[in-house]
């Protein structure tokens with residue numbers, strides 16, 4: 001257990017015990033350390049006649065590609081997104097199998113390909129780099145914080161925006177993030193990056209992640225003790241939670257369509273997947289080298305405004321084609337820089353999913 005950090009998160013009751021000192025440590029010694037700079041040469045390039053870009057990145061939680069309607073799951077768990085003009089990536093590989101690993105990794109220049117936990121945690125993130133290039137960044141959180149990637153940047157605890165109707169005792173629904181997004185996008189008129197960190201499908205209490213109206217698949221496992229439920233009940237609760245994420249994401253896109261005059265890029269990607277009993281495994285956090293694909297295949301879905309595509313001379317057909325190919329969390333860092341038109345020596349076009357789709 002001591003030698004394998006990831007396995008500690010496997011057994012949930014114990015993960016509470018192990019997590020507590022870690023949190024204290026994070027806000028103590030580690031928080032006082034200065035982060036090593038990243039991309040000090042970062043520059044935001046502006047083209048004449050091209051409007052500013054608002055990029056909204058949603059970091060999902062514990063949603064796996066296998067249950068994502070847009071990616072071919074037998075149940076339609078993404079009915080609202082299916083009606084939006086989205087670009088869906090069915091074959092994405094995650095950097096980690098838990099939030100503590102995946103989130104810092106997704107925002108690092110190293111990624112899984114050069115994975116080094118210490119280096120990643122002691123170096124600035126993609127968000128610091130974007131901020132240095134002069135673009136305001138806000139992290140809005142309905143979960144356990146940004147794991148250091150937004151340290152020193154504007155961050156909002158979405159739970160403080162919740163009202164009793166969307167914040168039951170079991171935790172605030174992700175609707176709080178929409179309130180945060182609406183308020184935050186009003187504050188800036190130029191380029192801007194907003195990250196929404198979801199509670200998503202955080203288990204094992206999948207049934208507690210969505211309001212009653214989203215209980216479409218029944219009966220559900222209404223317990224945190226998955227051992228008391230049938231496989232079907234677990235799937236039903238998990239899929240209902242995805243239905244709710246689909247609603248939240250589609251609402252966010254509607255909000256951007258209705259109230260935004262800037263060019264908009266919307267990226268949703270989950271941090272890792274989840275085992276729902278396959279091979280006898282539940283939850284997530286197995287060591288990466290032996291983790292089943294259920295834990296390492298998250299969905300990723302984009303919505304890019306027509307105006308963005310036109311003004312930046314992207315080919316939508318090309319992006320749709322690229323989406324059918326394999327992708328990785330490691331692509332995120334370079335793709336976001338590409339979308340924001342930020343140049344820096346740490347940007348690698350080979351990892352930018354859009355690089356070949358600019359005319």
Ligand SMILES: [Zn+2]
Pocket residue numbers: 061062098099100271272
């Ligand atoms: Zn997670």
